[in-house]
Amino acid sequence: MQMSLVIDANKCTGCLQCEMACSYEGEGVFNPTKSRIKIFPFHDEGIFVPYTCTQCDEAWCMHACPVEAIVINKATGAKEIVNDLCVGCKVCTIACPFGTVNYNADSGKVIKCDLCGGDPECAKACPTDAITYQDANWTGYDKMKDYAAKAVPAS
C-alpha cells in the first residue's frame, strides 16, 4: 500500500515544528531554512500553507536529471536524491513545476522531500494533524493530485 503525505492547510497554526523536525532529520540541524517542507504564512488572511513535494507520478525532476541522481524508492514511492551522484546542475529545480526541489549552496547539491524512508518526521511532529501520513487511496491524496494536475496539465 502506497502512503503519502496529506496536507490540510486549514489545520496548520504555523508553529514550524515540521520544519524543525525535517531539518534535523535531513541536515542534522534545527534550522527551518534547511527544511524540505515549508510553511508559507499568509498574514493578511491568517492562513498557513505547509508545502512540499507530492512525489508526483510524472516525476519531472527525475527524468530531467542527467546523471540518474534522482531515483524512486520502491518501498515508499518517494523520488529520492542520491547525494553521491548529484552534480548540482540544478536542472531538476527548474524542471519541477511545483518548485519543490531546491538547491543547497552549502552542499552544492539539491534537496527534496524523501518521506524520511517511510516514516516522515514532519507528520510525527505536527501537533494539529495538518500533516498526516496516510494510505494514498484516501481522497485527500486525490485532492492533492488535483492541485498538482491543475498546476500542470499533463503534456
Added chain:
Amino acid sequence: MKHVIIGAGPSGVVAAEQIRKLNTKASITIIGDEPEAPYSRMAIPYHLIGDIEEKGTHLRHAKGHFKTLNIDVRNARVEAVDSTNKTVSLNNGADVSYDKLLIASGSRPNAPSIPGIDQAGVHSCWTLEDARAIAALAKPGAKVIQIGAGFIACIILEALARRDVDLTVVEMEDRMVPRMMDNVAGNMIQDWCVEKNINVFSNGQVMEIVKVDGDHTFKVKVKTPTGETELDADLVISATGVSPCVDFLADSGIEIDTGIIINKNMETNVPDIYASGDVAQGKDFCTGEYAVQAIQPTATEHGVIVAQNMVGRKGAECGGTINMNVLDTMGLISCSFGLWQGVEGGESSTLVEKDKWRYINLQFEDDVLVGGTAIGMTQHIGVMRGLIQSETSLGKWKDRLLENPLQIMDAYLASTHTAAIR
C-alpha cells in the same frame, strides 16, 4: 514490434526505457556513434571541474542496466535512413530494420568560419572526447580563450575558471548569455565575471588563430569596439552555438527546417519515424510555434512522450515544451523561463538589487505569467514553470506581483492551492 532509436543521449535513452515500461516484449535497439557508455553532455563541466570521474557523466550507473531491460545498445553510426524499406544503414555495413524509428541524434557545435579554427589546440566542448582534450590543455595558469558567451559557453566557463586557467571570453553580442538573459541580467553576470578576474570582451570578434613558436601555442587576433588586439593562448575553445545532427537524413524524405519537424505526436512527415530532443523542432508551449530548444529538460520530456506514441498509446500529445535554463556562473545562479523577453501589450515587474546580486523580472500577458528571469534565487524557482505551463489566472495576485515580484511563491500557492487566499 521493432523499435530502433538513433542516438544514445538523454532523449534516446529515456525514450527506450519508457518504451520498455509500456511494453515488456518489444524489441528495442539504440544505435549511438560515440564510443562511450550512454552519457549526458550536461555533466561534462562537472567532470572538468573534477567533481566527478568520467563515469559520473553516464546516464545510468547500474551494471548491465540496459541488458537487464533487454535494450540492445550498439556503437555505430547511422549513415542513411530508407523509409520505403524501413531500414537504417550503419557505417559497419550492417542494415537494421525497424517498425518504429526514433531519431534522437542531438546537435553538434557550429564551426565558426575563423581562419585557424581547424587545428589541434582549438576545441569545442561538446563530447567526452572534447573534454579529454580540454583537460589535457587547461592546466592551472594556462591561457585560455573562449569564443562565445552563450548559455553552454557560460557553463564551460565556470568549469574552466575552477581549473585556475587565465581565461578570456570573446562574445559577438553586447552582453553575456544574450539568448537566455535580458540586458540587466546579462550585464550583471558579466560584471560578476569581471569581478572574478575573467576578461570579457563583449561586442568582440575573434578574427584569426595563428599557431606560433614560443611560450604559448597561439596568437589570437581579436577585434573589439576600441580596436584590434592580439592575445596569447594555449587553448582556444569554440562555443558558438549548436545545430541539429541531420546530415545522414539527406534523401530520406524527412522534412527538415531548423531541425526535424515533428507534429503533436512527435512523428515526422514520414509515417513511423519520430524525432525527439535537440534534433527535433517541436512545439514551444509559449509561442505555439515549432522550434529547436536544445535543452536537457526538453530532451527528456520529449523522450517520455515519444515513447507513448511509438507504442501506440492514444492521446499522448506533446502540448509543447518550455524553454528554460538555469546557470551557475561561479556561484551566481541565474535562470530564465518561457517568454522572458515579454510579449507585446504585456506587463512586467522588476526588482534589481545590484549590491545583493539579486534580480527578478516577471512577464505577464493579462493576469497570466508567460516568462521570467531571476538571479540570486534558488528556492522554489520551478513554480515559474508551473505558473507558465498551467496558464494560471493570477487574479489579484498579479497586482501584488507588480508591486513585489519576490512574492512569486505566495502568488503560486494562493492561485493554485488554497481558495481562501485567492
